[in-house]
Amino acid sequence: SSKGTNVNPSGNINELSAELWKQFVEIIKPDKIITVGKIAKGVISNIQWENKEEAKWTMQTFNLRSPSKMYLSRMSGMFNSDDLLRRYPEVRKVIEQYPDWLSEKGYEHNKVFYACHAVSIISNN
Numbered sequence: 001s002s003k004g005t006n007v008n009p010s011g012n013i014n015e016l017s018a019e020l021w022k023q024f025v026e027i028i029k030p031d032k033i034i035t036v037g038k039i040a041k042g043v044i045s046n047i048q049w050e051n052k053e054e055a056k057w058t059m060q061t062f063n064l065r066s067p068s069k070m071y072l073s074r075m076s077g078m079f080n081s082d083d084l085l086r087r088y089p090e091v092r093k094v095i096e097q098y099p100d101w102l103s104e105k106g107y108e109h110n111k112v113f114y115a116c117h118a119v120s121i122i123s124n125n
Contacts, residue, residue, distance in 0.1 A: 014043055022047045030059060034122065037066040062122050067114055069107060076113035084116045090123075091115040 009017070021043060025033070035041045041063045065071070085092040091112065095102050102108050 008039060014039070014046065017043045018046045018048070022049070025059070032060050032062065032122075034062045034064060034118075036064045064114075064118055064121055067110075069110065072107070072110040072114055076110050079113060081109050081112045084112055088116040088119050090119050 025047065033044055035044050041061075044061055085095070094115070095112075102111055
């Protein structure tokens with residue numbers, strides 16, 4: 001919006017987006033799709049397949065929460081970053097390999113929390 005807030009798209013835009021993503025998925029045939037937020041989850045889950053068995057092959061869909069700073073700040077404050085990095089060595093390894101990722105633009109704690117959320121959702125399915 002003109003105020004800089006996130007505006008959810010209309011139903012028509014969601015339908016058009018689902019049709020576009022259907023074409024992408026049919027061409028790429030990904031093993032996994034990761035959606036972020038309620039709108040993306042809805043778009044992917046609302047794809048209309050002519051032949052559901054053929055279209056679904058082995059594709060898994062993983063739905064992550066919104067990475068909104070306000071939302072993440074509320075949730076991440078309930079956890080200690082050092083503890084999360086001990087429990088999620090995959091995230092710690094990435095931070096060790098790419099330290100600039102964590103330091104750019106602030107919100108380091110939110111980034112650690114969100115990365116752990118992603119690993120938790122994706123690796124447990």
